[in-house]
Amino acid sequence: xxxxxxxxxxxxxxxxxxxxxxxxxxxxxxxxxxxxxxxxxxxxxxxxxxxxxxxxxxxxxxxxxxxxxxxxxxxxxxxxxxxxxxxxxxxxxxxxxxxxxxxxxxxxxxxxxxxxxxxxxxxxxxxxxxxxxxxxxxxxxxxxxxxxxxxxxxxxxxxxxxxxxxxxxxxxxxxxxxxxxxxxxxxxxxxxxxxxxxxxxxxxxxxxxxxxxxxxxxxxxxxxxxxxxxxxxxxxxxxxxxxxxxxxxxxxxxxxxxxxxxxxxxxxxxxxxxxxxxxxxxxxxxxxxxxxxxxxxxxxxxxxxxxxxxxxxxxxxxxxxxxx
Amino acid sequence: xxxxxxxxxxxxxxxxxxxxxxxxxxxxxxxxxxxxxxxxxxxxxxxxxxxxxxxxxxxxxxxxxxxxxxxxxxxxxxxxxxxxxxxxxxxxxxxxxxxxxxxxxxxxxxxxxxxxxxxxxxxxxxxxxxxxxxxxxxxxxxxxxxxxxxxxxxxxxxxxxxxxxxxxxxxxxxxxxxxxxxxxxxxxxxxxxxxxxxxxxxxxxxxxxxxxxxxxxxxxxxxxxxxxxxxxxxxxxxxxxxxxxxxxxxxxxxxxxxxxxxxxxxxxxxxxxxxxxxxxxxxxxxxxxxxxxxxxxxxxxxxxxxxxxxxxxxxxxxxxxxxx
Numbered sequence: 001x002x003x004x005x006x007x008x009x010x011x012x013x014x015x016x017x018x019x020x021x022x023x024x025x026x027x028x029x030x031x032x033x034x035x036x037x038x039x040x041x042x043x044x045x046x047x048x049x050x051x052x053x054x055x056x057x058x059x060x061x062x063x064x065x066x067x068x069x070x071x072x073x074x075x076x077x078x079x080x081x082x083x084x085x086x087x088x089x090x091x092x093x094x095x096x097x098x099x100x101x102x103x104x105x106x107x108x109x110x111x112x113x114x115x116x117x118x119x120x121x122x123x124x125x126x127x128x129x130x131x132x133x134x135x136x137x138x139x140x141x142x143x144x145x146x147x148x149x150x151x152x153x154x155x156x157x158x159x160x161x162x163x164x165x166x167x168x169x170x171x172x173x174x175x176x177x178x179x180x181x182x183x184x185x186x187x188x189x190x191x192x193x194x195x196x197x198x199x200x201x202x203x204x205x206x207x208x209x210x211x212x213x214x215x216x217x218x219x220x221x222x223x224x225x226x227x228x229x230x231x232x233x234x235x236x237x238x239x240x241x242x243x244x245x246x247x248x249x250x251x252x253x254x255x256x257x258x259x260x261x262x263x264x265x266x267x268x269x270x271x272x273x274x275x276x277x278x279x280x281x282x283x284x285x286x287x288x289x290x291x292x293x294x295x296x297x298x299x300x301x302x303x304x305x306x307x308x309x310x311x312x313x314x315x316x317x318x319x320x321x322x323x324x
Numbered sequence: 325x326x327x328x329x330x331x332x333x334x335x336x337x338x339x340x341x342x343x344x345x346x347x348x349x350x351x352x353x354x355x356x357x358x359x360x361x362x363x364x365x366x367x368x369x370x371x372x373x374x375x376x377x378x379x380x381x382x383x384x385x386x387x388x389x390x391x392x393x394x395x396x397x398x399x400x401x402x403x404x405x406x407x408x409x410x411x412x413x414x415x416x417x418x419x420x421x422x423x424x425x426x427x428x429x430x431x432x433x434x435x436x437x438x439x440x441x442x443x444x445x446x447x448x449x450x451x452x453x454x455x456x457x458x459x460x461x462x463x464x465x466x467x468x469x470x471x472x473x474x475x476x477x478x479x480x481x482x483x484x485x486x487x488x489x490x491x492x493x494x495x496x497x498x499x500x501x502x503x504x505x506x507x508x509x510x511x512x513x514x515x516x517x518x519x520x521x522x523x524x525x526x527x528x529x530x531x532x533x534x535x536x537x538x539x540x541x542x543x544x545x546x547x548x549x550x551x552x553x554x555x556x557x558x559x560x561x562x563x564x565x566x567x568x569x570x571x572x573x574x575x576x577x578x579x580x581x582x583x584x585x586x587x588x589x590x591x592x593x594x595x596x597x598x599x600x601x602x603x604x605x606x607x608x609x610x611x612x613x614x615x616x617x618x619x620x621x622x623x624x625x626x627x628x629x630x631x632x633x634x635x636x637x638x639x640x641x642x643x644x645x646x647x648x
Contacts (some may be wrong), residue, residue: 033626034626034627034629034630037626038624038626038627041623041624042623042624055379055381057379260615260616263616263625264615264616266616266625267614267615267616267625267628267629270625270626270629271600271603271614271629271632271633272596272599272600274629274630274633275596275599275600275603275633276595276596276599278637279595279599290591290595291584291588291591292584292587292588292590292591299365299366300362300365300366301587301590301591301594302357302358302361302362302594303358303362304591305358305591305594305595305598306358306598308595309595309598309599313602313640313644314644316637316641317640317641317644317645320637320638320641321641321645
């Protein structure tokens with residue numbers, strides 16, 4: 001038995017350590033993910049996947065922890081996936097997030113994992129989507145995917161979930177303005193966290209007004225929920241809003257559309273990685289120059305790339321023709 | 325004469341409208357960018373490229389406008405490139421940013437352009453890097469690239485510039501913590517903006533302390549500058565810090581390394597797009613099924629992708645062998 005088959009067996013038996021190891025495998029390589037998951041067939045159950053996003057300082061981690069605790073109290077089995085754009089230099093993770101999760105650690109009904117960016121092209125969101133698929137083979141009823149930051153990679157990820165919760169706080173200045181363009185329109189539920197602060201009502205009204213402008217765009221209604229994650233205030237309202245959205249998604253048939261969008265992203269990313277991997281394997285094998293150096297490199301990067309790809313195709317065709 | 329050649333001629337004559345059109349061309353397609361820029365050869369001058377990043381609400385746009393004005397006063401010719409992760413649904417841009425730039429519009433010595441994300445894989449940062457190259461063929465002395473948000477795509481972009489300015493404000497709560505992991509270590513200069521607010525000194529000290537932890541990691545010193553962008557306070561200190569960093573980069577030979585990193589990203593992105601474009605052209609031509617639909621698609625996305633890519637290679641080899 002190959003190590004990957006042994007790991008798959010342990011994974012299927014529900015061993016937590018095997019789950020953690022399987023996630024590492026699936027996260028690191030699309031090809032290994034395919035090798036690991038293809039024999040599993042279709043997942044038996046499709047858990048609810050909730051994305052939590054918003055600007056730094058909005059209290060997403062505390063809110064996520066509260067939400068998870070509330071779901072656990074209802075008897076759910078929960079997985080938390082923290083998307084962690086770690087430092088491009090040192091790879092350091094966010095200690096604060098880990099600390100806030102301490103009420104959750106050690107419980108058998110919750111699984112927590114953070115995924116770090118490796119800086120690869122489209123890497124983080126593609127890896128996260130593969131891990132979401134892996135988690136679908138476990139018996140979690142809800143998966144919460146929390147993203148740090150408000151950038152494009154994060155937007156890509158939240159587009160792959162069933163329900164998007166956008167978290168903000170009162171008085172973050174230009175924040176509402178920035179969100180309007182960035183992620184306002186992907187919100188299924190808005191949360192104004194730290195609602196015990198001055199200006200919470202005003203912020204909630206502003207968001208409501210902006211959401212009003214979007215009515216008639218064939219969207220489900222987007223509730224604005226005020227919470228104080230540190231005390232738990234508003235969490236039951238957030239849970240209700242989540243359940244309502246899940247029901248709405250199913251009734252409107254939109255759930256199917258969102259899942260197919262996720263599958264399409266997964267498919268496209270895997271096709272791209274197969275094409276690029278094959279090219280890189282060739283480049284390594286033939287000692288091809290893949291770095292545009294010096295003044296000449298700066299001048300004709302595009303020409304060098306075109307020549308290299310043409311050479312790749314030619315040698316590939318020659319090799320394949322000889323093999324046949 | 326082909327339209328692209330006519331556009332290139334107008335671009336080379338310094339026509340502003342031709343520059344705007346050329347940017348659209350270069351932004352939209354890596355292949356068109358190659359067709360447009362290859363005949364240009366190496367850029368005559370390499371402008372200083374400054375990236376401005378930080379969380380929403382930090383006042384990046386106002387600071388960028390102030391910085392540009394100060395450079396213009398010194399007789400520089402400046403280009404502003406605003407990286408705008410527009411809404412994935414409506415493509416709407418951030419109006420606020422446009423308004424703040426109004427002191428700059430209409431001047432002949434400044435060029436302002438925003439780039440929007442199109443949601444394509446690695447699209448935004450790859451497009452931005454192509455546009456940076458295009459701007460190197462103009463006679464700008466400084467290019468300022470401002471990013472909205474703190475996500476991975478933005479981090480990718482700022483990694484491609486010469487000098488990274490990270491902007492924050494006093495008392496953004498968890499922000500410092502988030503930045504520590506996300507972008508703290510890519511900062512060449514730190515700005516605490518809105519420094520007339522309470523807690524500015526404390527925030528600056530916190531940042532200084534965290535930077536101190538990184539000493540000895542073979543980094544140039546990272547100054548922390550306090551500014552009030554709305555009044556212009558601290559802008560001359562920021563200018564000094566920028567000039568100092570440019571000088572340090574040149575002396576330490578790190579400038580060359582940063583530029584080669586940018587060229588490498590450009591090269592890798594173009595190779596990937598060539599490979600993917602060829603595949604997509606084949607898929608379209610042969611009516612291949614590239615959407616994993618329904619229950620079966622969900623179950624075996626990886627298998628479908630592998631079969632499709634294998635079919636592509638086989639048909640490609642057959643076609644090329646016949647042509648030879």
